[in-house]
Amino acid sequence: MPAKSKAQQKAAGAALSAKRGETKPSELHESSKDMYDSMSEKELEEFASTQRKGKPQKKGD
Numbered sequence: 001m002p003a004k005s006k007a008q009q010k011a012a013g014a015a016l017s018a019k020r021g022e023t024k025p026s027e028l029h030e031s032s033k034d035m036y037d038s039m040s041e042k043e044l045e046e047f048a049s050t051q052r053k054g055k056p057q058k059k060g061d
Contacts, residue, residue, distance in 0.1 A: 012044050
């Protein structure tokens, strides 16, 4: 399932970084923390690797 916006992709990247132990989960913002808790590393990789071209900055844009 690809990310729907650039913001969603960034949040997934931050959550993925925490899953891999590169950053602390306590440093995550709310949306990233929710992704960290509810998604697997593979799902986060799919979200974070989505092409940015043509994506809105936020989902509602």
